[in-house]
Amino acid sequence: MNTPWTTESLYEALRSDASADLEGVELNLVGGVDPTVSITMHEHGDLALQLAVSGEQIFVSSPLCLASQVKDRNAFNEACLRLNPLNPLSNLGLQSVGGEDLYIVFGELSSRSPLPAVVEEIHVLADNTLQAAEAFADHLK
Amino acid sequence: MAIWTKIITLFRGAAHEAGTAVVDANAMRILDQEVRDAQNALLRARDDLAKIMAQRKIANDKLNDKKAKQVEYSNYIREALARDNRGLAQEVAAKLATVEADIATEAKIIGEYDNSISKLQASSRQAETVIQRLKQQIDTVKATESVQRAQAALAAQHAGTGAKLGTALDSLERIKQRQTERAAQLSVAEEMAAHTGEDADLQRRLAQAGIVPGESSAESILARFETPAPKALGHDSVPQLDHVAAGQKTS
Numbered sequence: 001m002n003t004p005w006t007t008e009s010l011y012e013a014l015r016s017d018a019s020a021d022l023e024g025v026e027l028n029l030v031g032g033v034d035p036t037v038s039i040t041m042h043e044h045g046d047l048a049l050q051l052a053v054s055g056e057q058i059f060v061s062s063p064l065c066l067a068s069q070v071k072d073r074n075a076f077n078e079a080c081l082r083l084n085p086l087n088p089l090s091n092l093g094l095q096s097v098g099g100e101d102l103y104i105v106f107g108e109l110s111s112r113s114p115l116p117a118v119v120e121e122i123h124v125l126a127d128n129t130l131q132a133a134e135a136f137a138d139h140l141k
Numbered sequence: 142m143a144i145w146t147k148i149i150t151l152f153r154g155a156a157h158e159a160g161t162a163v164v165d166a167n168a169m170r171i172l173d174q175e176v177r178d179a180q181n182a183l184l185r186a187r188d189d190l191a192k193i194m195a196q197r198k199i200a201n202d203k204l205n206d207k208k209a210k211q212v213e214y215s216n217y218i219r220e221a222l223a224r225d226n227r228g229l230a231q232e233v234a235a236k237l238a239t240v241e242a243d244i245a246t247e248a249k250i251i252g253e254y255d256n257s258i259s260k261l262q263a264s265s266r267q268a269e270t271v272i273q274r275l276k277q278q279i280d281t282v283k284a285t286e287s288v289q290r291a292q293a294a295l296a297a298q299h300a301g302t303g304a305k306l307g308t309a310l311d312s313l314e315r316i317k318q319r320q321t322e323r324a325a326q327l328s329v330a331e332e333m334a335a336h337t338g339e340d341a342d343l344q345r346r347l348a349q350a351g352i353v354p355g356e357s358s359a360e361s362i363l364a365r366f367e368t369p370a371p372k373a374l375g376h377d378s379v380p381q382l383d384h385v386a387a388g389q390k391t392s
Contacts, residue, residue: 030294048307053284054287059288061285096289098296
């Protein structure tokens with residue numbers, strides 16, 4: 001079994017591996033006790049993803065919309081639950097960020113995933129988030 | 142799993158307090174506690190397992206001793222009967238009866254030990270699975286927290302500028318904006334191309350009409366050489382030829 005990634009080692013690998021298809025993808029390591037990789041997807045309207053590795057898991061999160069941007073929370077929640085099983089490789093979730101409720105699209109991978117799988121996850125997550133935002137246009141202000 | 146119920150209860154409480162950081166901190170505490178409980182259960186199961194396996198070994202050794210005795214006494218009985226010593230045979234038979242009763246008892250005890258052993262092994266495996274799952278859940282919570290903190294830091298940066306935290310909606314807006322810009326650039330480029338296209342057409346027609354010089358081709362150059370040199374008036378033909386050659390060279 002290969003060694004699991006850490007946030008730092010994954011960041012370095014993503015930056016230095018020439019085979020990683022990351023055109024138009026800007027990576028920044030945000031330090032701290034538990035560092036994260038901030039990913040700006042220039043070809044996805046500068047969508048900002050966050051990635052962190054902890055133990056056995058890689059977590060990648062993408063901001064869908066703020067709860068304050070939703071017209072009818074109940075209807076939107078139901079729409080999210082119904083869309084979720086159809087969403088390949090990503091999940092929809094709700095988190096409180098800086099005192100505000102934020103709907104997120106996120107993906108989880110094993111920290112032993114090969115680099116191409118992580119790169120695919122990043123692209124798919126960005127695609128899925130924008131597609132979800134478009135699909136939910138009627139629900140949003 | 143009871144752990145889900147506990148975490149859901151936390152969320153319900155937090156909805157009133159409007160403090161989800163509390164939920165996260167408590168979720169971690171609950172998960173940590175669950176791991177510790179499961180680890181303790183695992184240690185206990187392993188301890189019990191070791192004890193019971195030792196007892197089973199002792200019981201099994203005893204059983205083997207009794208079985209050896211059983212063979213031994215059986216031989217004595219056969220031999221005593223062969224020598225027509227019925228009294229002795231009866232005495233040994235009485236002992237064999239006790240030994241056989243003991244064998245039955247020991248076998249039953251060993252059967253019970255085996256039952257306990259397989260139950261403890263199953264609960265050890267279960268505890269191991271629970272611990273592994275809980276650790277995965279802790280990893281998820283930790284990774285989620287890191288990401289949440291990073292997003293909160295981004296939100297805080299935006300708060301200073303009065304802008305909201307950027308979401309997919311802003312990205313969609315940006316993409317639309319860029320598409321509009323690109324479309325505008327494209328139409329400007331097309332217009333420019335059309336203009337230069339008009340100019341090119343005009344140039345071509347002027348050249349065709351012989352108003353502006355066209356491109357020199359191999360044919361036009363050849364035509365220039367083939368044109369007979371004008372008849373000179375003077376007799377000094379050599380300098381004249383030089384002149385013509387020089388003139389042709391510079392043309």
